[in-house]
Amino acid sequence: DQQVKQNSPSLSVQEGRISILNCDYTNSMFDYFLWYKKYPAEGPTFLISISSIKDKNEDGRFTVFLNKSAKHLSLHIVPSQPGDSAVYFCAAINYGQNFVFGPGTRLSVLP
């Protein structure tokens, strides 16, 4: 049973518009959440994170929102650029150390 879910395997967005990637989790013990971006033939790279004590974290064009009561987080990319086309993984950590990853969402930003 997946503890971290990304229900959209893929998403297409026009360049300049907003991309919204969603992630749901089931384990209420998770206290830290991260988004990773992965290009083909490369390892995942860290994008942005949020602690469970916050509901929003912003870094340039990227904003992560956390709704603890709904066990839901989302990544907003505004404006979307063709270079943002990649697979995005949502990850969660509990009070220990281990990362639990979602299955990923492939984002395509169309010029």
Added chain:
Amino acid sequence: EAQVTQNPRYLITVTGKKLTVTCSQNMNHEYMSWYRQDPGLGLRQIYYSMNVEVTDKGDVPEGYKVSRKEKRNFPLILESPSPNQTSLYFCASSPLRAGSGTEAFFGQGTRLTVV
């Protein structure tokens, strides 16, 4: 440059032939782990290590072994590979958590095919 290095990047092997995938990090991180990435399943943890000589099973440890004799190295060993271990493997490292959390740094990946 801070990095996690995996070797080899690509490997084709036959069933039952022992192999080792190496992983090395130059950031003096305590925590290292191995993941496999399969379509629709994301990244699943195989084994992890909190420090030298300390290793533990992740979610999918069957058919794998690891060792952590030095802080920088964390090799993944397949004693008798089988076709269901055909996958894309990633090694990752991070400092042990202090406070709110920390990111993990990933290697470039090793694509393994077992025929």
